[in-house]
Amino acid sequence: MSLTGTNGPVDPGGGRRETALRPGYHSPQVEVDVRLNTNESPEPPPHAFVEALADELRSVPLHRYPDREATALRAALAAHHAVDPAQVFCANGSNEVIQCLLLAHGGSSRPAMLFEPTYALHAHIALLTGTPVIAGRRDDAFEVDPAEVARTAAAATRAHGPASPAVTFLCSPNNPTGGVETTDSVRSVLALVPGILAVDEAYGQFAPWSALELIESEPRLVVVRTFSKTWAMAGLRLGYAIADPGVVASLANVALPYHLDALKQVAGRLALGFSHEMHDRVAATIEERERVAEALSNLPVELWPSKANFILFRVSPRSGSKVWKGLLDHSVLIRDVSDWPGLEGCLRVTIGTRSENDRFLSALGEVLSA
Ligand SMILES: Cc1ncc(COP(=O)(O)O)c(C=O)c1O
Secondary structure (H helix, E strand, O other): OOOEEEEEEEEEOOOHHOOOOOOOOOOOOOOEEOOOOOOOOOOOOOOOHHHHHHHHHHOOOOOOOOOOOOHHHHHHHHHHHHHHHHHHEOOOOOHHHHHHHHHHHHHOOOEEEEEEEEEEEEEHHHHOOOOOOEEEOOOOOOOOHHHHHHHHHHHHHHHHHHOOEEEEEOOOOOOOOOOOOOOOHHHHHHOOOOOOOEEEEOOOOOOOOOOOHHHOOOOOEEEEEOOOOOOOOOOOOEEEEEOOOOHHHHHHHHOOOOOOHHHHHHHHHHHHHHHHHHHHHHHHHHHHHHHHHHHHHOOEEEEEEOOOOOOEEOOOOOOHHHHHHHHHHHHHHEEEEEOOOOOOOOEEEOOOOOOHHHHHHHHHHHHHHO
């Protein structure tokens, strides 16, 4: 069947062209012994948390819509971060937070600016929301140079007017390169852009500082966090933003009614009572990360220092996918980012348990010497 729209023939199954994912975005979900490809926590959340959750879920009124304001969860998050509940917005994973941010502040003449290589969904979600993407480049150490910020912001302004870029993304620690933005860097980007600055801190608990420190003095700053990584709750899909109350209200405007189900509202609130255990997991992961980095430095690979729960390394400009496949043959799944611009030959490994990391290291040693 062929339909005709205002712009010519329409493929009814094809949808909008810009919504197609870039090749290689989705990490394959395959059955393997060792899964180190999506930066999840290698350990489940504490048993006592699961017990408390199961107990409380028994009394959730499932026939009623959830609290649209997520009052208790937002109050708990506000207390956790010493902010006001009006500064907290919750959604189904930080990806949905980012989607709301772009629905509220992006749009056809309101571009988003970011610095590649970085988390691929910033650009992809922007395109889903009809927001043009203006991409600058990180330098050789994968840092964001203020001169590049100024140049890219000026390009956005030239193309779309003085209010552009409407939304700028930083990612700290940056996925997949692992580096952390400094306070000066966040401040200097804020000084160079007219719109919102979103600092994606999906791995924020691994970093030595957080942009949350600037939240009270910077009304255009939005800090995005998730329960998927350090809280060991990727299966529950919960993320949030801390921002100025006006920005939070703008995000709530574009979220669908009752988007945050009652079960995850309970889960998030209860999880915050186990923050000591979360910090212990973070400390253990950092120790393992340093052990893995040391072992990798004895192999013929180039690696970048990481302040997250993953490590980026380069095997050789051309053999990234071959090595990735070799690891898969050993039932070890990591992330192939070798076809991302600027990451030729690179792979990213999530830090797992000690035994998973050992399996990865010995498989990599074998693959590289084959
Ligand atoms: C930097 C970054 N932001 C956001 C996300 C998405 O997290 P969520 O599971 O909260 O949607 C990820 C997941 O890998 C990530 O790496």
